[in-house]
Amino acid sequence: MNSQEQKSSLDHFLEKKRNYNKTSKIGYSVLLYNGNEEQALTVYNSFNEEYKDIKVKLSYVSPDWKVMTKAYSTKIEAERIYLIVKEKHPNAKIL
Template sequence: MESFIQKKREHNKTSKTGFSILLYNGNENEALEVYKSFAKQFDYIKVKLTYISPDWKVITNPYSTKIEAEHILMVIKEHYPNAKVL
């Protein structure tokens, strides 16, 4: 049991922490458009384009708290109404 807990702690150190905002989930062409548009419009918010089979995703870098992510989401929702916190 102790080794399992230790392995879980080690995994948690390297896994994603925080809350990201998903802007888009779908095909590559639209994902590229959303990525470029968002990066230009919100240059102060870091965003990345990733591929997780079978979809492309445009997501922000993680925020340390859900409250922080929800605050940014309120700003983003005006332009990206389908955005959501992950």
């Protein structure tokens, strides 16, 4: 493969990756709680009252409930949120 073909192949790959990234919802979230429903609801409600600018979601993946932030496109964004919440949520982790 000559250098022109390699460049063309690389350009094609990068274009496909850009298109995938535009439609993909992959990112980094901060997991605040993972466990039973009652405690998950408590964490969810208290978090929403205290941190109105940080969006969180409540989800159920059998057998546990999860409270986690929205997905951030970069790890740096998730780390910034983690630093804000870690004092009151010491078991929080970035996923």
